[in-house]
Amino acid sequence: MRQLLAVATGIVLSASACGGGSDSSTGTTDPNLACSSLTNGTMSATINGAAWSGCGTASVQSNLAVSGKDTLTTLAFQATGFAPGNALWVINVGFTNGKGLLVPGSYAVGPANPTTAAFIITGSTGGWAANALAGTGVVNVTVVGPHRVAGTFSADPVAVQAGTSGPAQIRNGKFDLSY
Numbered sequence: 001m002r003q004l005l006a007v008a009t010g011i012v013l014s015a016s017a018c019g020g021g022s023d024s025s026t027g028t029t030d031p032n033l034a035c036s037s038l039t040n041g042t043m044s045a046t047i048n049g050a051a052w053s054g055c056g057t058a059s060v061q062s063n064l065a066v067s068g069k070d071t072l073t074t075l076a077f078q079a080t081g082f083a084p085g086n087a088l089w090v091i092n093v094g095f096t097n098g099k100g101l102l103v104p105g106s107y108a109v110g111p112a113n114p115t116t117a118a119f120i121i122t123g124s125t126g127g128w129a130a131n132a133l134a135g136t137g138v139v140n141v142t143v144v145g146p147h148r149v150a151g152t153f154s155a156d157p158v159a160v161q162a163g164t165s166g167p168a169q170i171r172n173g174k175f176d177l178s179y
Contacts, residue, residue: 035082041177043079045091045153045170047123052089054079060149060179073102075149077177091170092120093153095139102144109137109155119155119170126164128157137170150176 035055043054058079065072076094083089095107095117107117109130117139118131130137137155144150153173 038079038177040179041148041175043077043081043091043173043175043177045173047083047089047121048167048169050083050087052081052083052091054081054091056080058175058177060177062179070098071100073097073100075102075144077149077175077179087124089124090122091173092118092122093139093173093175094118095141102141104141104144104151107139107141109139110135119153119157121155121157121168121170123168125166126159126168127161128164128168129160130155130157134158134160143176148176148178 038054039057040060041058043058045052056079058077060075060077063072063074063076065074074094074096076092078090078092080088080090095102097103097107097116107113109117109119111132111134113132117137119129119135119137120131121128129135135155135157137153137157139151139153141149141151151174153170153175155170155173157168157170159168
């Protein structure tokens with residue numbers, strides 16, 4: 001089971017995307033931070049009470065691994081975006097089914113569910129995670145197919161990077177991505 005967790009964590013870590021943002025509540029755009037909506041769907045959340053939307057292209061990676069009698073299907077996605085004040089946030093979400101193909105349903109995050117889902121959040125003030133070791137959250141998948149994934153998410157990750165300041169509470173997360 002630890003091998004399956006390592007594969008799932010690796011997939012979450014390998015997802016990558018880029019983007020830019022808009023400036024605070026004025027709605028003006030910093031020309032050095034070009035940002036538009038996602039080119040392959042939508043991803044949004046409220047981070048510490050501030051609205052966030054992914055921009056550019058979200059990275060989506062699907063993987064099927066077989067180890068002995070175990071089959072692990074993992075899907076990970078990541079988007080970069082800005083919250084008001086040009087606060088950069090990158091949200092990585094991964095979920096897995098150790099019993100075969102991914103299906104719609106809830107994938108819990110945290111020590112009580114060590115192999116079902118994980119979050120990695122990077123912001124202007126540090127890095128946070130919710131995974132098998134600490135933090136909590138849930139990914140509710142409503143659509144999962146060969147080229148599309150959709151659903152909702154929330155998380156209460158814990159600081160994992162030295163110098164991280166403040167919380168990273170994720171609420172009202174929504175995603176509808178094609179790949």
